[in-house]
Amino acid sequence: MGNIRVNNYFGGRNLQILFRLFQLLILLPAQILPVSSERSARQAVPKFLPTPTNVTVHKGELAVLRCHIRNLGPKLVVWRRSQDESPLTIDKMTFSPEQEISVNYKKISETDSTWDLLIKNVQSSHAGVYACQISSKELYSHHVTLHVIDEPPDWQPELIVKGTEYVEQFNDIHLTCNATGVERAPDDIDWFFQGNRIHTSNPKWQNRIQVLKKKPIPGRSIISELIIQGSTTKDQGNYVCRSSDLNFRSVQVHVLNADKPPIKQRGLERSAHNSDHPSSAPHLTSFHKFVILLVIILAFR
Ligand SMILES: *[C@@H]1O[C@H](CO)[C@@H](O)[C@H](O)[C@H]1NC(C)=O
Ligand SMILES: *[C@@H]1O[C@H](CO)[C@@H](O)[C@H](O)[C@H]1NC(C)=O
Numbered sequence: 279m280g281n282i283r284v285n286n287y288f289g290g291r292n293l294q295i296l297f298r299l300f301q302l303l304i305l306l307p308a309q310i311l312p313v314s315s316e317r318s319a320r321q322a323v324p325k326f327l328p329t330p331t332n333v334t335v336h337k338g339e340l341a342v343l344r345c346h347i348r349n350l351g352p353k354l355v356v357w358r359r360s361q362d363e364s365p366l367t368i369d370k371m372t373f374s375p376e377q378e379i380s381v382n383y384k385k386i387s388e389t390d391s392t393w394d395l396l397i398k399n400v401q402s403s404h405a406g407v408y409a410c411q412i413s414s415k416e417l418y419s420h421h422v423t424l425h426v427i428d429e430p431p432d433w434q435p436e437l438i439v440k441g442t443e444y445v446e447q448f449n450d451i452h453l454t455c456n457a458t459g460v461e462r463a464p465d466d467i468d469w470f471f472q473g474n475r476i477h478t479s480n481p482k483w484q485n486r487i488q489v490l491k492k493k494p495i496p497g498r499s500i501i502s503e504l505i506i507q508g509s510t511t512k513d514q515g516n517y518v519c520r521s522s523d524l525n526f527r528s529v530q531v532h533v534l535n536a537d538k539p540p541i542k543q544r545g546l547e548r549s550a551h552n553s554d555h556p557s558s559a560p561h562l563t564s565f566h567k568f569v570i571l572l573v574i575i576l577a578f579r
Contacts, residue, residue: 322349326420334425343395345410360407451506455519464521467502
């Protein structure tokens, strides 16, 4: 980023004197040299490109106050807190005594450049209005308000359930639950169907259900995947993911009753065999299949 720090060499008071000198150097040539001022008047006027004027960050995070400028020309960019005389940065130099503050310059095109002010490890004292200014006879200012949320980020426990809300009959239901704790991952996750805890040993689910759990490291999350193979309308209903922190969320799964079972016929047969109370419909379809097969075999003899 090529920032030059001068705050190590100048105290606060000297800084202001230095800044005054800077202002003189910047403004004087334009005032005493009408030719050059005429020439710059013919040049396109600088303008701020639209960037967020309201920035909200959590305490401890990095704040990026954006300032994108078109047609800066030879002028300099100054960042300051709007109520303060002394600048935070001038051009690529940092004048603030705070090590956390710097300016990120990037040329985007022939005419455009970015002059973002970066504040690392934001504290409540950093909240307020900042101005990105172009030093010239006319004052060009772009104001950005920084809001600081007092607590560090991600301190809320979270639980997210994603997956198949609509599934065609005989296809798989696939739900994923991501439970995040405050300081560490919850110990475990349980799944419920229509209010009853799902046990993989339960005859209803046996041999067609899979529950995969993992705790990504680093992180404060536990992730559980629920996969139900060859869904039938009996699997339609309310699924709940509950973490051992007793955080929970539910999702409604709809099994669409298609006219014919085109896909996953093997899954269907297996689920029909393994079910304690097989419905008659799958057997009928198996029978149909058998008849069709027989017809084909006979036809090609
Ligand atoms: C800026 O954010 C604050 C707090 O988040 C809000 O109250 C205010 O209305 C916002 N202003 C604009 C212009 O969006
Ligand atoms: C789980 O949720 C947390 C918090 O929202 C998130 O940071 C994390 O990336 C998620 N993990 C996965 C694998 O989606």
